[in-house]
Amino acid sequence: MDFALDARTESLRQSLLTFMADRIEPSAPVFHEQLGQLADPWAWTEAPILGQLQSEAQELGLWNLFLPVEHADSPGLTNLQYAPLAEITGRCGHLAPAALNCAAPDTGNMEVLSLFGTPEQKERWLEPLLKAEIRSAFAMTEPDVASSDATNIETRIERDGDEYVLNGRKWWITGAMNPHAEIMIVMGKTDPSASRHRQQSMVLVPRDTPGVEVVRGMEVFGYDDHEHGGHAELRFNDVRVPVTNLIGDEGTGFAIAQARLGPGRIHHCMRAIGIAEVAIELMCRRASSRVAFGRPLANQGVVRDWIAESRVRLEQLRLLVLKTAWLMDTVGNRGAHTEIQAIKIATPRTVQWILDKAIQVHGGGGLSQDFPLAYAYAAVRTLRFADGPDEVHKNSLAKAEIARHLEDRTTADG
Numbered sequence: 001m002d003f004a005l006d007a008r009t010e011s012l013r014q015s016l017l018t019f020m021a022d023r024i025e026p027s028a029p030v031f032h033e034q035l036g037q038l039a040d041p042w043a044w045t046e047a048p049i050l051g052q053l054q055s056e057a058q059e060l061g062l063w064n065l066f067l068p069v070e071h072a073d074s075p076g077l078t079n080l081q082y083a084p085l086a087e088i089t090g091r092c093g094h095l096a097p098a099a100l101n102c103a104a105p106d107t108g109n110m111e112v113l114s115l116f117g118t119p120e121q122k123e124r125w126l127e128p129l130l131k132a133e134i135r136s137a138f139a140m141t142e143p144d145v146a147s148s149d150a151t152n153i154e155t156r157i158e159r160d161g162d163e164y165v166l167n168g169r170k171w172w173i174t175g176a177m178n179p180h181a182e183i184m185i186v187m188g189k190t191d192p193s194a195s196r197h198r199q200q201s202m203v204l205v206p207r208d209t210p211g212v213e214v215v216r217g218m219e220v221f222g223y224d225d226h227e228h229g230g231h232a233e234l235r236f237n238d239v240r241v242p243v244t245n246l247i248g249d250e251g252t253g254f255a256i257a258q259a260r261l262g263p264g265r266i267h268h269c270m271r272a273i274g275i276a277e278v279a280i281e282l283m284c285r286r287a288s289s290r291v292a293f294g295r296p297l298a299n300q301g302v303v304r305d306w307i308a309e310s311r312v313r314l315e316q317l318r319l320l321v322l323k324t325a326w327l328m329d330t331v332g333n334r335g336a337h338t339e340i341q342a343i344k345i346a347t348p349r350t351v352q353w354i355l356d357k358a359i360q361v362h363g364g365g366g367l368s369q370d371f372p373l374a375y376a377y378a379a380v381r382t383l384r385f386a387d388g389p390d391e392v393h394k395n396s397l398a399k400a401e402i403a404r405h406l407e408d409r410t411t412a413d414g
Contacts, residue, residue, distance in 0.1 A: 003322045009081045015060055016088050016100075024096050027053060031095050032227070041226045042177040042217070045098075045135060053099035054132055064130055066102045066267060068329075069114060073130040079263070079325035083270050087318075090274020093379070094227045097271065101132045103228065105174050108264045109136045109185055112202075116248045116256055121204065125183050137176035139186040139205075139234060140257065143169055148392045150254055151196045155188035155236065157203055159243065164190075164203055166211075166239040170232075177217045177230035182207050186236070187257060190250045200253030204245040211239035221378040261387045262333040262340050268383055269321050269347040273314065275376050276351045279358040280310050282371065286361050297361060306357040313350050320346060338400055341393040348383035349390070355380060 005013065027049050034047040044050070057063050065085050067074035077085075089096035097103035106129055113126040128134045145152040155168025168188055175181050183206055190201040205212065215233040217224055224230055248256055284307060287298040297303050324343050327336035355377045359366030366373045384390050 001323065001326055003080070003319075003326070005084065006081070009077070009084065012062065012065070012075075012077075012081075013084055013088070016062055016085055019057065019060060019062060020088060020092065020096060023053060023056060024092050024099055028092055028095050035227055040179060042230055043179055044227050044229060045132075045178060045180050050095070050098060053095070054101065057100050062100050064101050064110075066107045066263075067110060067114065067130075068263070078329045079266065080322065080329055083266075083322055083325045086267055086270035087274040087277070090271030091278050093271055093275060093376075098228065101130070102267075104264060104267065105138045106136050107267060108260045109138055109183075111263060112185060112247065112256060112260050115259060116252075118244070120244065121247070125204065129183075134183065135175055135178050135181040135229065137173050137181045137184045137229075137232070138260070139170040139173045139176070139184050141170060141172045143171045143233070148389050150187075150257060151199065153187060153189060153200060155186070157186075157188040157190045157201055159190070160240075162243055163240045164243060164245065166203070166205065166236040166241070168236050170234045170236075172218055173232045173234055174225075175229035176214065176232035176234060177226070179207075181229060184212075184234075185247065187253050190253075194251055197254045198251040200257075201250045202247040202253045202256055203241055204247065205236070205239060205241055209239050209241060211237040213237060220382050223375060223378055259333065262328070262336075265340055265344045265387045266321065266324055266328065268386065269317075269324075269343045272347050272351045272380060272383065273318055273321065275380060276310070276314050276317075276354045279351075279355050279373060279376065280307065280314065282373065283307060283310070283358040283361045286358075290361075290363075303361060306361070310354045310357060314354065317343075317347060317350050338397055341397045344387065345390055345393050345397070348380050351380045352377065352384075 030049045031047055034049055035041065035044055038046055061075065064074040065077055065082055068079060069076055086102070089100060089102060110126060110129050113122055117126055129136060140150070140153070141147040142153055142155065145154055147153065155166065155170065158165050166186060166188060176184065183204055185202055186205045187200055187202050189199045191199050213235040215235055218231040218233060220231070287303050287307070288296055290297045320339070321343050324336055324339035327339055333340070355373055359373045359377065362371055362373060365371055368374065
């Protein structure tokens with residue numbers, strides 16, 4: 001298990017660090033200014049600076065870094081190679097991932113189409129996504145059931161001749177408020193009488209299909225997240241799509257979701273480490289510059305304890321994420337299932353703790369728009385629900401751990 005960067009990764013890392021320092025970070029205020037000038041505040045991809053950065057990223061070879069297969073529009077990195085690069089993009093999470101075409105939910109949707117799409121589906125939807133010509137959404141979560149159990153999903157996908165008819169509600173559909181999210185991958189039930197994990201299927205639904213209704217944009221702790229397309233509540237009212245829009249086979253929706261969510265979980269964790277690094281930097285600078293009760297905050301024992309704990313916890317977390325990436329590369333996502341669950345539990349919780357301490361050191365300023373900490377806190381707290389809540393992952397991990405020890409004991413007794 002070797003986490004040393006190979007020459008290719010180190011070269012990409014240096015290129016990305018330079019691009020971040022010279023172009024992306026200075027462009028962040030320009031991006032937000034341009035967003036405020038858009039006629040449609042959800043149409044974030046229309047900000048001119050984003051298109052400029054994307055063109056530059058392509059020229060530098062910093063494009064579609066997430067896609068772990070050789071492709072004309074991808075360098076074909078392993079998860080372990082991508083990890084330090086994704087961490088860097090987390091330092092400017094509202095702009096850097098999109099500038100490199102490595103932003104969710106498009107990344108997961110591109111992986112699904114790459115793995116399970118037909119040649120026609122890839123040509124129609126994957127190719128423009130890989131070029132960032134369009135955006136996409138992934139519609140799984142529903143308001144009327146506990147979607148942490150994916151088998152609860154009630155949206156119906158019923159076959160009628162050469163078409164599927166969709167009826168149902170979805171919410172928290174990230175990116176779907178953007179009018180340029182032209183395609184949605186929708187999960188629903190095609191056969192409620194089948195076994196629990198064979199009832200679901202996934203179909204491609206173009207945004208402009210009659211019956212697709214964007215009800216409203218959801219807010220996260222008061223933030224509408226318009227800078228990356230928001231989170232929509234959707235209704236599907238007798239929406240008809242051709243049967244050729246089915247992804248994979250009927251009844252494989254649950255399996256496809258698991259294949260999609262594994263890489264998505266580690267990508268979130270990689271970027272969250274970058275957020276935590278920024279929080280520690282800001283905490284140290286603020287503590288050194290602010291004086292309370294006659295001495296700098298940095299001289300207060302409790303503040304030093306927070307800083308030290310933050311560094312220790314973050315280094316532990318990074319090693320676990322790197323181990324998980326290495327396992328995904330060597331034994332596959334199924335073999336790394338326990339570690340994927342572990343990082344999904346540990347990362348948001350740890351980064352949330354670090355952000356909380358950074359906010360505390362900043363005083364009232366930490367709660368304001370003058371620093372990125374409050375917004376980052378809201379985003380990281382959301383990760384404790386995204387791609388499965390903590391409790392689901394803990395329950396599954398504990399069951400596997402118990403079974404492993406019982407199996408070991410049985411083997412020893414035998």
